[in-house]
Amino acid sequence: MTATAAELSYRLEQKRAIHGVFPGPKSEALTQRRKAVVAAGVASSVPVYVEDADGGIVRDVDGNSFIDLGAGIAVTSVGASDPAVVAAVQESVSHFTHTCFMVTPYEGYVAVAEQLNRLTPGDHEKRTVLFNSGAEAVENAVKVARLATGRDAVVAFDHAYHGRTNLTMALTAKAMPYKTNFGPFAPEVYRMPMSYPYREENPEITGAEAAKRVITMIEKQIGGDQVAAIIIEPIQGEGGFIVPADGFLPALAAWAKDKGVVLIADEVQSGFCRTGEWFAVNHEGVVPDIITMAKGIAGGLPLSAITGRADLLDAVHPGGLGGTYGGNPVACAAALAAIGTMEEHNLNGRARHIEELAVGHLRDLQSELAGPDGSSVIGDIRGRGAMLAIELVHAGSKEPNPELTKAVAGACLKEGVIILTCGTYGNVIRLLPPLVISDELLVDGLQVLASAIKAHA
Numbered sequence: 001m002t003a004t005a006a007e008l009s010y011r012l013e014q015k016r017a018i019h020g021v022f023p024g025p026k027s028e029a030l031t032q033r034r035k036a037v038v039a040a041g042v043a044s045s046v047p048v049y050v051e052d053a054d055g056g057i058v059r060d061v062d063g064n065s066f067i068d069l070g071a072g073i074a075v076t077s078v079g080a081s082d083p084a085v086v087a088a089v090q091e092s093v094s095h096f097t098h099t100c101f102m103v104t105p106y107e108g109y110v111a112v113a114e115q116l117n118r119l120t121p122g123d124h125e126k127r128t129v130l131f132n133s134g135a136e137a138v139e140n141a142v143k144v145a146r147l148a149t150g151r152d153a154v155v156a157f158d159h160a161y162h163g164r165t166n167l168t169m170a171l172t173a174k175a176m177p178y179k180t181n182f183g184p185f186a187p188e189v190y191r192m193p194m195s196y197p198y199r200e201e202n203p204e205i206t207g208a209e210a211a212k213r214v215i216t217m218i219e220k221q222i223g224g225d226q227v228a229a230i231i232i233e234p235i236q237g238e239g240g241f242i243v244p245a246d247g248f249l250p251a252l253a254a255w256a257k258d259k260g261v262v263l264i265a266d267e268v269q270s271g272f273c274r275t276g277e278w279f280a281v282n283h284e285g286v287v288p289d290i291i292t293m294a295k296g297i298a299g300g301l302p303l304s305a306i307t308g309r310a311d312l313l314d315a316v317h318p319g320g321l322g323g324t325y326g327g328n329p330v331a332c333a334a335a336l337a338a339i340g341t342m343e344e345h346n347l348n349g350r351a352r353h354i355e356e357l358a359v360g361h362l363r364d365l366q367s368e369l370a371g372p373d374g375s376s377v378i379g380d381i382r383g384r385g386a387m388l389a390i391e392l393v394h395a396g397s398k399e400p401n402p403e404l405t406k407a408v409a410g411a412c413l414k415e416g417v418i419i420l421t422c423g424t425y426g427n428v429i430r431l432l433p434p435l436v437i438s439d440e441l442l443v444d445g446l447q448v449l450a451s452a453i454k455a456h457a
């Protein structure tokens with residue numbers, strides 16, 4: 001137990017419990033109602049309906065309690081009903097739900113901007129704009145970069161995920177399910193090779209060499225002086241929790257700075273203590289020109305933001321940025337409370353503790369599964385803090401094993417553990433627990449995961 005964990009308290013019992021058939025009758029009934037009214041294009045990976053959630057537990061309408069190793073895709077880092085967030089929302093919503101910051105502004109928006117300018121890397125003069133979704137933040141970061149530079153081209157990477165709107169689909173790498181048949185896509189997006197240590201043809205390639213590979217391609221195929229922005233997830237999320245080799249991000253950042261290219265770090269998934277730092281770029285001391293944020297920012301309420309160099313953000317004419325709901329007052333109150341919880345409970349420290357605990361378990365499992373040649377179905381263990389993943393392969397090769405991945409996630413669910421998958425090849429199991437999860441619950445979840453892999457490998 002760490003000192004920070006001891007301070008945490010929970011409303012729901014922090015214990016896994018599945019009763020009778022799965023999914024239960026009430027969830028089944030809701031699935032039938034849903035099929036008649038909700039579009040088929042919206043898919044849910046878990047077939048149960050939620051009634052309550054707290055700490056590391058999600059409870060469904062049939063009274064089953066699941067260990068939450070997904071946090072609603074890295075959103076509820078402070079828990080799904082953090083008392084400070086709940087109280088702040090209740091207080092805020094009892095005064096006003098909305099006025100529109102572009103009509104009659106309010107303090108909460110300004111206070112969130114102050115916090116983001118303080119917490120994001122770099123001590124330069126910064127400005128912030130608030131939106132609703134991660135995709136909207138990405139769209140606006142690109143708008144700002146294009147206006148400020150007077151250039152069009154945007155560089156994105158293999159395995160990238162940036163959202164589901166038209167421009168962010170163009171920036172996203174994976175066709176199915178995100179892009180297939182949804183074109184035509186926004187122009188002037190160029191895709192470059194990511195540094196993906198586990199799958200490099202030359203496993204010896206350094207981060208600096210992988211960056212050089214990108215820079216040469218940009219200079220030959222686009223021209224450095226044509227590029228408005230490079231957008232990159234410092235640790236890729238949906239693409240497979242890919243951590244680039246050390247030195248890759250700093251080398252790209254140095255080149256971008258030299259060429260007047262805006263470096264946009266998409267920290268929508270990796271931000272807000274998730275990796276054991278406020279932002280994943282901090283691990284390598286990289287200071288982006290603009291940073292996009294969402295997911296973990298507001299304890300589950302819809303809020304997103306861009307924070308960046310004042311000279312870039314202030315280049316935009318008045319009225320050029322905004323949106324009806326952007327920086328909703330209730331969401332701002334939630335963000336201020338969530339940031340308070342992150343600081344009060346040292347959730348960066350908690351994320352590093354989760355890494356230590358989980359990676360230890362995963363390494364043990366990997367060696368337990370290893371055959372005489374040392375290989376196993378766990379091809380790679382990677383990530384930082386509480387953003388961890390294992391890549392499942394056919395033992396003895398690096399051939400992706402999406403079937404095993406799906407079977408393992410399904411088996412965990414039946415045992416009461418919510419586990420998310422991801423990856424270009426659909427073969428990555430990702431761990432994104434709420435940072436407030438207890439050690440006991442996390443270890444129980446990891447043991448269920450280990451049994452599921454052993455049973456199916």
Ligand SMILES: *Cc1c(COP(=O)(O)O)cnc(C)c1O
Pocket residue numbers: 132133134135136138161162163164233237238266267268269270294295
């Ligand atoms: C989730 C995500 C987005 C999109 O956020 P939405 O809120 O779903 O629009 C963008 N970038 C990254 C890195 C993400 O993980």
